Amino acid sequence: MDSGALKKYSALHPKPAGLTLQYGTAGFRAKAEQLDHVMFRMGLLAVLRSKAVVSTIGIMVTASHNPEEDNGVKLVDPLGEMLHPSWEEYATQLANAEEQELEKIITEICQKAAVNQHKDASVFIGRDTRPSSEKLSQSVIDGISLLGGQYHDYGLVTTPQLHYMVCCRNTQGQYGKATLEGYYEKLSKAFMELIKQSPSSGESQRHLKIDCANGIGALKLSEMEPYFPKEVLIHLYNDGTKEKVNHLCGADFVKVHQKPPRGLDMKPNERCCSFDGDADRIVYYYKDATGHFHLIDGDKIATLISIFLKELLAKVGQTLKMAVVQTAYANGSSTRYLEETLKVPVHCVKTGVKHLHHKAQEFDVGVYFEANGHGTVLFSKAAETKIRQLAKEEKDDEKREAAKVLENMIDLINQTVGDAISDMLVIEAILALKGLTVQQWDAVYTDLPNRLLKVEVADRRVIDTTDAERHALTPPGLQEKIDALVKKYKLSRAFVRPSGTEDVVRIYAEADTQENADTLAHEVSLAVYHLAGGKGTPPQP
Numbered sequence: 134m135d136s137g138a139l140k141k142y143s144a145l146h147p148k149p150a151g152l153t154l155q156y157g158t159a160g161f162r163a164k165a166e167q168l169d170h171v172m173f174r175m176g177l178l179a180v181l182r183s184k185a186v187v188s189t190i191g192i193m194v195t196a197s198h199n200p201e202e203d204n205g206v207k208l209v210d211p212l213g214e215m216l217h218p219s220w221e222e223y224a225t226q227l228a229n230a231e232e233q234e235l236e237k238i239i240t241e242i243c244q245k246a247a248v249n250q251h252k253d254a255s256v257f258i259g260r261d262t263r264p265s266s267e268k269l270s271q272s273v274i275d276g277i278s279l280l281g282g283q284y285h286d287y288g289l290v291t292t293p294q295l296h297y298m299v300c301c302r303n304t305q306g307q308y309g310k311a312t313l314e315g316y317y318e319k320l321s322k323a324f325m326e327l328i329k330q331s332p333s334s335g336e337s338q339r340h341l342k343i344d345c346a347n348g349i350g351a352l353k354l355s356e357m358e359p360y361f362p363k364e365v366l367i368h369l370y371n372d373g374t375k376e377k378v379n380h381l382c383g384a385d386f387v388k389v390h391q392k393p394p395r396g397l398d399m400k401p402n403e404r405c406c407s408f409d410g411d412a413d414r415i416v417y418y419y420k421d422a423t424g425h426f427h428l429i430d431g432d433k434i435a436t437l438i439s440i441f442l443k444e445l446l447a448k449v450g451q452t453l454k455m456a457v458v459q460t461a462y463a464n465g466s467s468t469r470y471l472e473e474t475l476k477v478p479v480h481c482v483k484t485g486v487k488h489l490h491h492k493a494q495e496f497d498v499g500v501y502f503e504a505n506g507h508g509t510v511l512f513s514k515a516a517e518t519k520i521r522q523l524a525k526e527e528k529d530d531e532k533r534e535a536a537k538v539l540e541n542m543i544d545l546i547n548q549t550v551g552d553a554i555s556d557m558l559v560i561e562a563i564l565a566l567k568g569l570t571v572q573q574w575d576a577v578y579t580d581l582p583n584r585l586l587k588v589e590v591a592d593r594r595v596i597d598t599t600d601a602e603r604h605a606l607t608p609p610g611l612q613e614k615i616d617a618l619v620k621k622y623k624l625s626r627a628f629v630r631p632s633g634t635e636d637v638v639r640i641y642a643e644a645d646t647q648e649n650a651d652t653l654a655h656e657v658s659l660a661v662y663h664l665a666g667g668k669g670t671p672p673q674p
Contacts, residue, residue: 134250134280136236142279143232146173146272156224157633158215158485160207162196165265168204172269174227175206176256176276177239182220183254183282185246186211190254191299193292194270195261198346198385198409201377204265206273207292209257213300213308213549215487220246254282257302257311259295261349261411262373287313291349291412293552300549313356321360323544324558328362330538331565339565340366341404343557344394346383347373348410350553357554365561370397384409384416384506384553389585391428393418404571406560408553414506415553417560419571427575431502432459432467434560437574438510439477439500441563442542446498448535449523453497453516460484461603461628462504465643470578481601484630486551507551510559512543538566581624583643584654588661589668590638593631596665602630614660622649627657638665 148170154161161171175192183190191209199205208216208224216224223242230238243250256277260266270286277284287298294316301311309319345351351372358367371382371394379386382394384407393399394407399420406417417429439457446453456478457471463481471477482488486507493499497516502508512520520543523536545562547555564574590596597607605612611629619625625644632639638661642654651674658672 134236134239138279139236139239140232142275143170143173143235146170146275148230148232152229154225154228156216156221156228158487159197160193160205160216161224161228162199162203162205164202165204165263165269168206168265168269169272171228172206172272173276174230174235175208175224176273176278176282177280178220178224178227178242178276179208179256179273180254180277180280180282181223181239181242181246181248182208182210182216183256184250184252185248187249187252188255189257189299189302191257191259191295192270192273193259193261193295193411194266194273195292195349195411196263197292197411197413198379198383200379201263204263204269206269209296209299211299211303213296214490215550218487254280255302256282256284257287257295257298258284259287259290259292259298261292261378262289262352263378263410289349289352291353291552291554293413293547293550293555294353296549297547297552313353317357317360320545320555320558321357321362323541324562325362326541327538327545327562328364328565330534331562332568339364339561340368341406341557341561342368342370342397342399344371344382344387344397344405344407345369345373345412346386346394346408346410347371347376347378347380348383348408348412350408350412353412354554370394378410383407384414387418388416388428388430388505392426393420402570402572404564406557409506412553413551415556415560416506417571419575421572427572429571429575430464431504431506431508432463432580433575433577434506434556435459435500435502435508436467436470436475436577437563438559439471439475440577441567442498442500442510442539443475443477445535445539445542449520449532449539451519451523453519455498455500456480456493456496458482458489458492458499458501460489460503461601461630462641464504464580464583465624465626466578466581474578481603483602485633490550502551506553506556509548509551509556510542510546511548517543581643581645582647582650583641584647584650586640586642586654586658586672587632587637588640588658588665588672590636590661591666591668593636593638596629596631596638596661598628598630603628605629608664611660611664614664615657618653618656618660622653625649625653627653629657629661636668
């Protein structure tokens with residue numbers, strides 16, 4: 134490492150005085166103007182990570198569902214998964230180092246992580262459509278080049294597309310071709326194969342309105358449109374030509390506010406969906422004949438996919454183990470339906486995609502979705518091999534056909550990460566194959582009324598939880614208080630957890646009626662305010 138060059142370049146990407154950032158589940162996120170030094174240093178880190186694992190690493194410049202003024206960066210590990218936890222620690226150290234300590238910290242990382250400096254390094258870069266993203270990805274390139282890494286800049290891509298490219302590259306093309314065309318071809322081919330089988334194929338064109346959150350999704354869906362079959366008619370709204378990314382639109386807005394996005398006119402019973410700003414989340418919704426808004430969130434998406442896969446697995450007649458992974462935020466009705474009606478095991482893990490992904494890897498078929506619409510399906514190597522073999526060699530027609538459908542599902546699903554485009558095509562294919570309307574899908578179970586609140590506290594670390602965040606260990610007396618409050622209402626539950634990013638405590642409550650859910654959430658928020666050091670005035674009902 135050339136210390137002179139490091140000094141010179143890091144001075145061109147100075148760290149603002151007094152700024153400390155933490156690499157979390159979503160990487161780094163902050164106001165765009167605070168991130169130049171972080172981008173440069175993540176370029177350095179990606180080279181070190183690449184040398185340590187002797188594979189290509191990805192860097193995505195995006196702040197996902199955050200406002201347009203923000204930006205962020207996440208690193209992608211060799212199989213398209215999130216950065217290894219031990220390296221999150223290195224990322225935080227490197228981002229917060231003073232300029233004169235940079236060389237020392239890089240040397241320490243190389244020692245701790247056994248980085249072989251003589252190996253080649255290769256990095257794939259992608260970015261979203263925010264005005265700040267292009268300049269920031271140039272800072273990433275400065276960092277990569279300084280340490281002699283090779284890079285390929287994919288320019289504007291969705292986050293899941295970059296994860297896909299990294300996985301393709303490191304599996305030597307087994308997962309697919311590491312190009313946008315390769316991605317579009319693989320998904321569209323699997324999708325066409327699936328809907329060929331659908332009962333109503335040909336008669337009705339399938340209309341879908343898509344809110345693209347004024348983000349990258351609009352750009353990539355328009356590129357992909359020529360690959361779609363003519364039966365599928367997608368109509369893009371909030372395509373980024375007029376408004377800011379995620380402003381009053383996108384999956385997060387629709388989920389939180391339980392109302393349609395701005396800029397999309399809904400007629401009764403039309404199927405609509407929203408992506409978020411970097412297209413790794415999706416939620417569906419519609420308005421009924423009375424004008425009432427219905428949200429179909431990640432829990433209901435996971436349920437639809439589980440119903441479909443369970444039927445196919447039963448037809449194939451293999452003893453493949455399937456499970457659904459949720460967080461404590463999953464609606465109680467979805468958990469009950471999956472366990473009691475569908476008889477599929479459900480596992481609850483801590484909030485954060487990495488925890489869901491990790492747990493889903495334990496099964497032959499692991500379905501995971503967060504209620505916010507981020508999720509995917511993982512197939513174990515053994516399950517995939519078995520399914521592909523049956524699709525080729527099985528003598529029994531029904532079994533072979535079911536295996537073929539499963540094989541196409543495997544190809545349509547982006548197993549590296551939640552992917553709004555891929556998830557949308559999976560959902561559209563299932564609805565077509567099962568001949569379901571959006572209302573019939575919605576009616577599979579009825580969500581329990583629920584309420585999310587947050588309380589500002591002086592220090593979020595006073596709250597410590599266990600049992601996948603469903604039980605508060607500290608401060609003393611809080612859990613007992615919550616238990617007593619929950620007992621007052623039917624079908625109720627509530628939990629509290631510290632935010633991963635700010636000094637607030639998040640509260641979730643559900644009960645038999647909206648009024649009861651609201652009251653319970655409010656009572657729990659008062660308990661948190663009084664027992665966990667609330668700031669400002671007490672929460673108002």
